Amino acid sequence: MRTAMNRRQLLRMLGATAALSAGGGLAGCAARGGKDADVIVLGAGISGLYSAMLLEEAGFRVLVVEADRRTGGRIFTLDTVDGRPEAGGFEVGPMYARVLAQVERFGLGLHGWLGESIRYALHVGDRLMPASAWSAAQENRLAGEFRARPPFTLASALLPESSPLPGLESWLEPEVASRWDRPYGDYLREQGADEAALALLSVGLAADEIDQMSLLWILRQQKVREFSRDAGRLQFIDGGMSRLVDAMQGSLHGDLELGCPVEAIGSDAQGVEVRCGGGRRLRADFAVSSLPLTALRRIAVHPGLPERQRAAVENIPYGHGTSVFLPVREPYWEEDGLPPSIWSDGMLPRVMKWQSQAGEYLWVYLSGIANDFCRNNPDDVVLEKVMAELYRIRPSMQGRVEPGAIMCWSKHPWLHGTFAYRGPGDVRRYGAAASTPHGRVHFAGEHTSVLSMGLEGAMESAERAAFEVLERVS
Numbered sequence: 001m002r003t004a005m006n007r008r009q010l011l012r013m014l015g016a017t018a019a020l021s022a023g024g025g026l027a028g029c030a031a032r033g034g035k036d037a038d039v040i041v042l043g044a045g046i047s048g049l050y051s052a053m054l055l056e057e058a059g060f061r062v063l064v065v066e067a068d069r070r071t072g073g074r075i076f077t078l079d080t081v082d083g084r085p086e087a088g089g090f091e092v093g094p095m096y097a098r099v100l101a102q103v104e105r106f107g108l109g110l111h112g113w114l115g116e117s118i119r120y121a122l123h124v125g126d127r128l129m130p131a132s133a134w135s136a137a138q139e140n141r142l143a144g145e146f147r148a149r150p151p152f153t154l155a156s157a158l159l160p161e162s163s164p165l166p167g168l169e170s171w172l173e174p175e176v177a178s179r180w181d182r183p184y185g186d187y188l189r190e191q192g193a194d195e196a197a198l199a200l201l202s203v204g205l206a207a208d209e210i211d212q213m214s215l216l217w218i219l220r221q222q223k224v225r226e227f228s229r230d231a232g233r234l235q236f237i238d239g240g241m242s243r244l245v246d247a248m249q250g251s252l253h254g255d256l257e258l259g260c261p262v263e264a265i266g267s268d269a270q271g272v273e274v275r276c277g278g279g280r281r282l283r284a285d286f287a288v289s290s291l292p293l294t295a296l297r298r299i300a301v302h303p304g305l306p307e308r309q310r311a312a313v314e315n316i317p318y319g320h321g322t323s324v325f326l327p328v329r330e331p332y333w334e335e336d337g338l339p340p341s342i343w344s345d346g347m348l349p350r351v352m353k354w355q356s357q358a359g360e361y362l363w364v365y366l367s368g369i370a371n372d373f374c375r376n377n378p379d380d381v382v383l384e385k386v387m388a389e390l391y392r393i394r395p396s397m398q399g400r401v402e403p404g405a406i407m408c409w410s411k412h413p414w415l416h417g418t419f420a421y422r423g424p425g426d427v428r429r430y431g432a433a434a435s436t437p438h439g440r441v442h443f444a445g446e447h448t449s450v451l452s453m454g455l456e457g458a459m460e461s462a463e464r465a466a467f468e469v470l471e472r473v474s
């Protein structure tokens with residue numbers, strides 16, 4: 001974390017210098033007319049907006065172009081839905097220094113966990129049961145010491161007690177990668193997990209299959225969790241995560257164009273040219289692309305990316321996730337006496353009773369292979385099937401839980417997934433290639449973060465990309 005602080009201080013210092021010299025230095029970089037901005041930022045998720053803010057603070061004229069009709073990307077508070085649920089990122093970890101700094105800067109409020117902690121009933125082998133029935137259940141096909149563990153605690157029991165990665169950034173070091181960048185499933189088998197255990201360990205995983213996930217990625221997540229563990233508690237932004245996006249967007253001075261999908265990016269010694277839908281061309285000295293790789297791989301880049309970077313953009317996998325939010329009209333759990341939430345190895349891996357400032361609702365999250373049906377069917381068909389399955393496995397919900405809102409990230413026209421992860425060998429193959437500047441194009445986005453993950457990782461990446469641009473002109 002100290003590294004980040006020093007960088008930020010340096011960034012501020014360079015910002016002051018760039019602001020003073022913006023007229024001369026920047027104009028010299030693009031000695032040609034018709035420039036639309038000094039920097040074009042592609043994408044108005046949190047990393048794009050934060051890059052734009054930092055670059056503006058440093059004196060650059062910034063233009064943000066966003067394909068969607070709204071800003072925020074994978075942050076999306078559903079303001080008009082019962083309980084005002086979060087369709088995307090919302091948990092603010094105790095180590096989220098950058099997110100927390102912006103929350104403070106904009107005078108936003110924070111609150112802790114509301115309501116009771118999540119208590120699961122188990123739905124395994126198509127039987128719904130209390131967790132206390134699990135160890136003796138005939139659906140429990142686990143062997144030996146594993147039998148007594150609720151299935152959602154198996155993964156932590158099989159991982160090393162503390163992460164073997166020396167530091168937060170170590171996952172990118174070649175010697176670390178050569179040891180740990182291998183199939184997660186192989187490691188679990190070595191720890192004694194049989195096929196029954198592997199089936200339960202696959203539930204809720206971002207990858208469709210356990211062997212599509214790198215052990216190194218799991219260990220990276222574990223390392224990040226360890227750092228946060230003693231640092232404090234999770235927090236949530238009052239009014240929803242989109243309030244931070246609104247404030248960040250509102251603080252920008254330059255233009256922000258919505259409904260402007262980028263189709264091509266060109267870069268030469270003089271500057272960059274960005275082509276948007278409808279053939280519109282925008283020119284600047286530099287571009288910062290905050291587009292997820294799922295979007296970038298659909299865009300033409302001239303000149304083409306070097307082979308390793310191109311392969312990284314094409315192949316780094318993204319998770320699939322669908323959130324379904326359902327208003328609860330009556331406490332169905334009082335009817336059947338089971339805990340309100342459900343952990344399942346079936347079609348609906350996690351059903352969580354959730355409490356926000358705006359009320360209570362059920363959050364059904366379908367990830368990994370359980371998401372397959374959502375990816376391939378229209379939302380109304382998915383919602384109908386989710387309701388039918390819920391009523392089937394838990395009849396007490398009938399008449400007490402209603403259909404609500406649905407967000408399938410895999411079908412999102414600009415995002416096509418939830419978040420980047422790494423498959424076995426990906427770190428060895430691609431390292432940090434996806435974030436290497438290409439000509440005058442720099443890259444941000446959660447998929448390029450090194451130390452942090454999620455929202456904080458997205459902001460970390462924005463800081464790095466803005467810093468790279470500053471270095472070019474200082």
Ligand SMILES: Cc1cc2nc3c(=O)[nH]c(=O)nc-3n(C[C@H](O)[C@H](O)[C@H](O)COP(=O)(O)OP(=O)(O)OC[C@H]3O[C@@H](n4cnc5c(N)ncnc54)[C@H](O)[C@@H]3O)c2cc1C
Nearest residue numbers: 043045046047067073074089090091262295445446454455
């Ligand atoms: C269901 C879910 C839950 C999550 N929960 C958490 C959490 O609790 N805590 C946490 O820390 N993180 C969480 N995350 C992760 C977090 O939301 C993301 O890491 C973060 O929002 C990513 O920001 P970003 O700026 O990198 O990308 P994005 O938010 O994806 O921004 C990219 C932008 O680029 C735009 N774009 C795409 N294609 C084009 C194009 N061709 N032209 C122009 N614009 C384009 C997109 O529309 C989008 O606005 C969650 C994510 C999901 C999906």
